Amino acid sequence: MTSETRDGTPIQGSHIKETSSSFGITPEQYMLPAAQQIRMLDPEGKLIPEAAQGTSPGHEYPIPEDDALLAAYEALVVGRRVNDQNYALVRQGRLAVYPSSHGQEACQVGAALALGTGDWMFPTYRDTVATITRGVDPLEVMVSFRGDWHCGYDPLQYKIAALSTPLTTQLLHAVGVAHAAKLRGEDTVVLAMCGDGATSEGDFHEALNFAAVFEVPVVFFVQNNGYAISVPLSAQTAAPSLAHKAIGYGMAGEQVDGNDMVAVLATLRRAVDLARKNSMPLLLEAITYRMQAHTNADDDSRYRESAEVEQWKQRDPLLRMRTFLTERGVLDAEAETRISGKAEDVAAALRLAMTTEPEMNPLEIFDHVYAAPTAQLREQRAKLADELERSQEG
Amino acid sequence: MTSETRDGTPIQGSHIKETSSSFGITPEQYMLPAAQQIRMLDPEGKLIPEAAQGTSPGHEYPIPEDDALLAAYEALVVGRRVNDQNYALVRQGRLAVYPSSHGQEACQVGAALALGTGDWMFPTYRDTVATITRGVDPLEVMVSFRGDWHCGYDPLQYKIAALSTPLTTQLLHAVGVAHAAKLRGEDTVVLAMCGDGATSEGDFHEALNFAAVFEVPVVFFVQNNGYAISVPLSAQTAAPSLAHKAIGYGMAGEQVDGNDMVAVLATLRRAVDLARKNSMPLLLEAITYRMQAHTNADDDSRYRESAEVEQWKQRDPLLRMRTFLTERGVLDAEAETRISGKAEDVAAALRLAMTTEPEMNPLEIFDHVYAAPTAQLREQRAKLADELERSQEG
Amino acid sequence: MANTTTATTTAPAVTTKPTTFAAALNTAMSDAMEGDRSVCVFGEDVGTLGGVFRITDGLTQRFGADRCFDTPLAESGIAGMATGMAINGMRPVIEMQFDAFAYPALEQIFSHIAKTANRSRGRVRLPLVIRIPYGGGVGGVEHHCDSSEAYYAHTPGLKIYTPATVSDAYLMLREAIDSPDPVIFFEPKKLYWTKEAVDLSALRTQYEDAAQDESAPSAGVGAEGRAVVVREGTDVSLISYGPSVSTALKAAEAAAEDGISAEVLDLRSIVPFDDAALEATVTKTGRAVVIAEAQGFVSVAAEIVARIQERSFHSLSSPVKRVTGFDIPYPSPKLEEHHLPSVDRILDALDELQWED
Amino acid sequence: MANTTTATTTAPAVTTKPTTFAAALNTAMSDAMEGDRSVCVFGEDVGTLGGVFRITDGLTQRFGADRCFDTPLAESGIAGMATGMAINGMRPVIEMQFDAFAYPALEQIFSHIAKTANRSRGRVRLPLVIRIPYGGGVGGVEHHCDSSEAYYAHTPGLKIYTPATVSDAYLMLREAIDSPDPVIFFEPKKLYWTKEAVDLSALRTQYEDAAQDESAPSAGVGAEGRAVVVREGTDVSLISYGPSVSTALKAAEAAAEDGISAEVLDLRSIVPFDDAALEATVTKTGRAVVIAEAQGFVSVAAEIVARIQERSFHSLSSPVKRVTGFDIPYPSPKLEEHHLPSVDRILDALDELQWED
Ligand SMILES: Cc1ncc(C[n+]2csc(CCOP(=O)(O)OP(=O)(O)O)c2C)c(N)n1
Ligand SMILES: Cc1ncc(C[n+]2csc(CCOP(=O)(O)OP(=O)(O)O)c2C)c(N)n1
Ligand SMILES: [Mg+2]
Ligand SMILES: [Mg+2]
Numbered sequence A, B: 001m002t003s004e005t006r007d008g009t010p011i012q013g014s015h016i017k018e019t020s021s022s023f024g025i026t027p028e029q030y031m032l033p034a035a036q037q038i039r040m041l042d043p044e045g046k047l048i049p050e051a052a053q054g055t056s057p058g059h060e061y062p063i064p065e066d067d068a069l070l071a072a073y074e075a076l077v078v079g080r081r082v083n084d085q086n087y088a089l090v091r092q093g094r095l096a097v098y099p100s101s102h103g104q105e106a107c108q109v110g111a112a113l114a115l116g117t118g119d120w121m122f123p124t125y126r127d128t129v130a131t132i133t134r135g136v137d138p139l140e141v142m143v144s145f146r147g148d149w150h151c152g153y154d155p156l157q158y159k160i161a162a163l164s165t166p167l168t169t170q171l172l173h174a175v176g177v178a179h180a181a182k183l184r185g186e187d188t189v190v191l192a193m194c195g196d197g198a199t200s201e202g203d204f205h206e207a208l209n210f211a212a213v214f215e216v217p218v219v220f221f222v223q224n225n226g227y228a229i230s231v232p233l234s235a236q237t238a239a240p241s242l243a244h245k246a247i248g249y250g251m252a253g254e255q256v257d258g259n260d261m262v263a264v265l266a267t268l269r270r271a272v273d274l275a276r277k278n279s280m281p282l283l284l285e286a287i288t289y290r291m292q293a294h295t296n297a298d299d300d301s302r303y304r305e306s307a308e309v310e311q312w313k314q315r316d317p318l319l320r321m322r323t324f325l326t327e328r329g330v331l332d333a334e335a336e337t338r339i340s341g342k343a344e345d346v347a348a349a350l351r352l353a354m355t356t357e358p359e360m361n362p363l364e365i366f367d368h369v370y371a372a373p374t375a376q377l378r379e380q381r382a383k384l385a386d387e388l389e390r391s392q393e394g
Numbered sequence C, D: 001m002a003n004t005t006t007a008t009t010t011a012p013a014v015t016t017k018p019t020t021f022a023a024a025l026n027t028a029m030s031d032a033m034e035g036d037r038s039v040c041v042f043g044e045d046v047g048t049l050g051g052v053f054r055i056t057d058g059l060t061q062r063f064g065a066d067r068c069f070d071t072p073l074a075e076s077g078i079a080g081m082a083t084g085m086a087i088n089g090m091r092p093v094i095e096m097q098f099d100a101f102a103y104p105a106l107e108q109i110f111s112h113i114a115k116t117a118n119r120s121r122g123r124v125r126l127p128l129v130i131r132i133p134y135g136g137g138v139g140g141v142e143h144h145c146d147s148s149e150a151y152y153a154h155t156p157g158l159k160i161y162t163p164a165t166v167s168d169a170y171l172m173l174r175e176a177i178d179s180p181d182p183v184i185f186f187e188p189k190k191l192y193w194t195k196e197a198v199d200l201s202a203l204r205t206q207y208e209d210a211a212q213d214e215s216a217p218s219a220g221v222g223a224e225g226r227a228v229v230v231r232e233g234t235d236v237s238l239i240s241y242g243p244s245v246s247t248a249l250k251a252a253e254a255a256a257e258d259g260i261s262a263e264v265l266d267l268r269s270i271v272p273f274d275d276a277a278l279e280a281t282v283t284k285t286g287r288a289v290v291i292a293e294a295q296g297f298v299s300v301a302a303e304i305v306a307r308i309q310e311r312s313f314h315s316l317s318s319p320v321k322r323v324t325g326f327d328i329p330y331p332s333p334k335l336e337e338h339h340l341p342s343v344d345r346i347l348d349a350l351d352e353l354q355w356e357d
Helices: A015-022 A027-031 A066-091 A105-113 A128-133 A169-183 A202-213 A243-249 A261-278 A306-313 A317-328 A333-354 A362-366 A375-393 B015-022 B027-031 B066-091 B105-113 B128-133 B169-183 B202-213 B242-249 B261-278 B306-313 B317-327 B333-353 B362-366 B375-393 C021-035 C059-063 C075-087 C099-113 C149-153 C166-178 C200-212 C244-257 C275-285 C300-315 C343-351 D021-035 D059-063 D075-087 D099-113 D149-153 D166-178 D200-212 D244-257 D275-285 D300-315 D343-351
Strands: A120-122 A190-195 A218-224 A252-257 A282-287 B120-122 B190-195 B218-224 B252-257 B282-287 C018-020 C039-043 C068-070 C091-095 C129-134 C159-161 C183-188 C195-197 C228-231 C236-240 C262-266 C269-271 C288-295 C321-325 D018-020 D039-043 D068-070 D091-095 D129-134 D159-161 D183-188 D195-197 D228-231 D236-240 D262-266 D269-271 D288-295 D321-325
Touching: A015 A027, A015 A261, A027 A243, A027 A252, A066 A105, A066 A128, A066 A261, A066 A317, A066 A333, A105 A128, A105 A218, A105 A261, A105 A282, A105 A317, A120 A169, A169 A190, A169 A202, A169 A218, A169 D075, A169 D099, A202 A218, A202 A243, A202 B202, A202 D075, A202 D099, A218 A261, A243 A252, A243 A282, A243 B242, A252 A261, A261 A282, A261 A317, A362 A375, A375 C343, A375 D275, B015 B027, B015 B261, B027 B242, B027 B252, B066 B105, B066 B128, B066 B261, B066 B317, B066 B333, B105 B128, B105 B218, B105 B261, B105 B282, B105 B317, B120 B169, B169 B190, B169 B202, B169 B218, B169 C075, B169 C099, B202 B218, B202 B242, B202 C075, B202 C099, B218 B261, B242 B252, B242 B282, B252 B261, B261 B282, B261 B317, B362 B375, B375 C275, B375 D343, C018 C021, C021 C039, C021 C059, C021 C091, C021 C166, C021 C200, C039 C075, C059 C068, C075 C091, C075 C099, C099 C129, C099 D099, C129 C166, C149 C159, C149 C183, C149 C269, C149 C300, C159 C166, C166 C183, C166 C195, C166 C200, C228 C244, C228 C275, C236 C244, C236 C275, C244 C262, C244 C288, C244 C343, C262 C275, C275 C288, C275 C300, C288 C300, C288 C343, C300 C321, C300 D300, C300 D321, C321 C343, C321 D300, D018 D021, D021 D039, D021 D059, D021 D091, D021 D166, D021 D200, D039 D075, D059 D068, D075 D091, D075 D099, D099 D129, D129 D166, D149 D159, D149 D183, D149 D269, D149 D300, D159 D166, D166 D183, D166 D195, D166 D200, D228 D244, D228 D275, D236 D244, D236 D275, D244 D262, D244 D288, D244 D343, D262 D275, D275 D288, D275 D300, D288 D300, D288 D343, D300 D321, D321 D343
Parallel strands: A120 A190, A190 A218, A218 A282, A252 A282, B120 B190, B190 B218, B218 B282, B252 B282, C039 C068, C039 C091, C091 C129, C129 C183, C159 C183, C236 C262, C236 C288, C288 C321, D039 D068, D039 D091, D091 D129, D129 D183, D159 D183, D236 D262, D236 D288, D288 D321
Antiparallel strands: C018 C195, C159 C269, C228 C262, D018 D195, D159 D269, D228 D262
16 A cells, blocks of 8 residues: 555656655655754854754765855855945945845855856855855946946856846746756756745746656755845744745755855755756755845834844854964964955945946947847837937937 | 744644544544545445544544435436436537546536535636536536536536636635635635646646645645546555645545545535634545546547446445435335436436527627727727628628 | 806905915815714825825824724725725725825725726716826935826726815815716825915815705816816917916916917816817917926827817817927936926917918 | 749649648647747647647657657746747747636737837847637637737737638748748648648748748738738628638628629738728728627727728728628537628628618
């Protein structure tokens, strides 16, 4: 009778069974997240003894090498500086809008550093720092936030999709990119990012299901920062964790302390590795916190206590990492100076760029709607051109 | 550190914790389906010893009383007759289309009989028999399949929504009906039905999540009949079972042998009970099989072996139940005669009704689009009235 | 149904203080909730936060979290749950956060909300309101400024209202909530913070008195639509709705300086459509310009042009012109001024109306 | 791009055997897959089953399950995955099972597929095709007969093709697959099993030769649209597309018996729109009737009427008429004959064209 259990379900055919058996655990044990979120640094930045890192059989993660950790720290410092510079520019009215990832930089940096150059990343509006860390010029990323109509950088060049605003839609694109690569025999891994609120959208479900059914190497990386604008996680889901959603797709889920740079990098790396090796998707939920309002247009005092924000300051990813690396002897004063100098340079370039208005040709709004503008658009373009000409004369 | 595990997740606030602790098990054990599908009758219709019924702690189900079982059998026989009569009417060209539930009648009957009169049911196009079992006149249900433009019966009178065709959309309506009732303090349970294929749609995800977050008593009842038209379950999901999807919403899931009338009724009853008592949703997956093609327009020989169909004939829900009830002494020759007589009466009424063309007033197509037809529709109605008049003259 | 044939209230304007469009909407909802326990409000961030535009501000505090509440982030879910609640006796008023973020709900809206009354032969009606902030002019980034009314207007079974004044914001939303049919209620974002001297309590009395008076002729938008002439004129008709009405009025003023007397018609409801008002103004002036923010192709503006020529062809002295957004995705904040119908562009259209004939 | 200015092929018609519309579509896909490994086909039931209309029949057998495959049952997922595959170098051709079942994909289509090229400043193009069987006349039940082209046509960034003949089914689908822009390809269900004497291999050669010949003038639908006059006439223009072209032709034949010479224009692509062809025919005849199955309000038919009056106003002897579906949800199989544009209804419209003038 046992062979009739779960009739018709294909768990036998999936990589989950192989993978879990290579860890010596059951598929269910493997798919469900470890009993605690994975954490390697305590809130003060001390390394947690291995036994207390939240791991359980099949859920152990090796600590990344020192130079990878130092590179991550550098990206953290630059990322924080970019966040804070942009925040200031918005306040000065020199930038239209900026959804800051202040407090979430460990997730941002981990996302970028876990990927190889042939891999793809699908970020949201909040993932500017991840995009920069992967190599896009900060000025290019800021193009759309300055009020231009396009995404600024070339998605194909960087293998980073345009920041996505319609929530969760991009996860399906990530699956498609991975599937195309798989069909061509390439081992591209795709990192697909979204927030906690976004997991409620239907596209989240469809993306995870498609990824699992087509066995494509997509790492779904959810930054659970506690809020979707004003709505706390408790009003978003009743699940034991967002990572638990994985099992409903026949996928492994894991939860990580998203303010612990070491754990984020370790878990993301393993996820990317497994995804690539076995051509399978995984779900990683990072517990983090949005330290600032949703955007400058938001007033977070309406829906949360400042005490809550204060509490999370104690777990600042940057400070934890600095303490850890300093005590580990990886970060010294010289390196610190070099890194903060670099961060200041990036910030200065941003400030400088924002002193001039971006150059925009109004007529270009007609040029990229189709590969070749239709007769109708050429007519409309001519009309606007005529208006512009007359207004210059007038 | 344990208290920090799964930060922000609301499992503490949900009914899951209470419910599971009342069974003396952990929430995770409660939410995940039992290791085997719940089954009370073996394929030959013999009662399976309690220890082998697939239950595990917290997943035990009492056998319904004999008269409930006899009523279920009667509905099974009528349901089967309706399915087969409609199938024949389609072949004779007297019915436009009929998605038969032949083979799935135990699920159909269980769905209707598990509910109280104040409860609601949300069926799909395949759930004619469930609708009839709940009391709708078969002729009313068949109205739309005969080619009329409306659903035939009054949804408010029977508390049965119009059969839904756009897949999975109705699950959200079910959540809304339950939520409205809850806000008014009524203890209405809503049974929301869909197929295995439908679980892939985004609305499935949104409905389960809304139900769990708003803690409304909706029983999601998935008839997993192995196929979505031609697509087998293995191409639909890689999950260990569809019931496993429950945990991602903080909900309990269970799998039942959908061709075992006793187990279907037992599990549905307990689900309805728990939902009502605790105002919480549950997910029940019934493993069954679609014995005929998707509809008369479908050719199932293109995608499945007839041997597979033959195999499932061995687990016919009606025969299993007949054997069981006969051996249990609940069903005797007299009852059998009475029941088959009733089934024949229903079939005869269907045949008779189909000998006449349904009366339709073409002008009524304008009357119910809005509560009062707009000026525009009155104009269009007048135009058609004029045409009809002229064509009668001509 | 309230008698609101004229857009301006007849209440004494003596001590009315400036009221925003947003406040009028907010008051309409709270008055409706006050009067009818089945009215409830939900959507994304509408509870504690009061909505990203603060239109639902204070409703949760006043009526409790059972009656105004946040949902998980899923628009199809919101529309689908509203459908179920309306089936079961409620009158849900739901908010879509921005125009383009209503698109995930389109299947629910097209295949169920629009069709339920019809497919149940009138037995199940869905008295629900979907509020959609729409249009541009507020410097919004991509996906935040779509004018999506055409999608809904093309779908039989939905009513489409869009107010252009503060008093209409109040009166039409009350009417939408009281409507037995589903109403898509388009709120021009750029008007949210505009102010008019409107006495909301006078409007409340006016609306509720009329609603109680069974014998009063139903002068609401009802089944006929009810456009209003917001400026009288004799030479040309400017036809618009929602965010474009104020632009049309400004253009009419500018045209007056050139000696052209433009009449301005505010459609108010797109469905039902007020053909009588449209015919009246075009018959009177013989010329028309239709103004709307949405891209023009297969748009509400196209429908208006088609109706004018079908019904008033022989009154026309020149072709009807459209001034609409271009057929492009909504452009960036820095360029939207070039995309949106402007006074200048309307004046250009007037110039082309073959006045020499 | 293939030179297909005339709808009929120039290949010798001697031994061509009757070919169905369905076979033409099927062959177009398999020819495209043959020629380009990046072309892949997916959707619900398109693999083993060959689609519920069998349009993809045999593709999996021929090209393998990597190139033609079933997906889980989720239309947004299908459209979203196609978007990603197109980003990464593929040319997906996806099938929506029925018109109304494409609605769950509308957010993906409106907010991404239509906008990706633009928001990436032309760097990321999405050469994908969404095939949608549409329209009525096949006795389908509710949700199976919508004519939804207006929703897509109103959305900038999408091209909208709809063939009305067997040879166009082949040629236009090949063109759609080769297009660098996303194409919504509307297939009139009621034509699937119609047959014409068409030699598909001649069409293949014709298409592929033209595609190779860089110097040949691009006469495909391209950026201009390319309507064709399928029947010449002098008194009135019948403008239609897709499933209504054959109805228009029948009406023209019937009108000829009454001494009215009707010209019939098949638009073929709604986007791009062929204004030149429209102006030419209306200028020639001075009268026009627009015919389409979709509900008329805010429809493609409305746009056509608007364009005619904007561009050919002074050529018109009488108002342009529309013969469309009523503004109701698509009615039942037994009543669809009363809803759909019929020859009689077109003749009635012709009668109202003020011939006495
Ligand atoms: C489909 C859709 N609906 C609504 C919105 C409006 N919106 C933008 S961000 C946001 C909250 C998202 O929360 P979450 O996913 O947790 O991400 P976070 O902003 O916290 O990073 C909402 C509702 C949107 N962008 N897209
Ligand atoms: C949104 C939507 N997409 C596609 C369809 C077409 N369709 C009708 S039934 C069906 C298969 C459904 O399979 P399943 O959910 O397993 O139910 P079953 O028919 O097996 O009872 C499909 C694809 C539809 N009705 N609605
Ligand atoms: Mg968040
Ligand atoms: Mg099925």
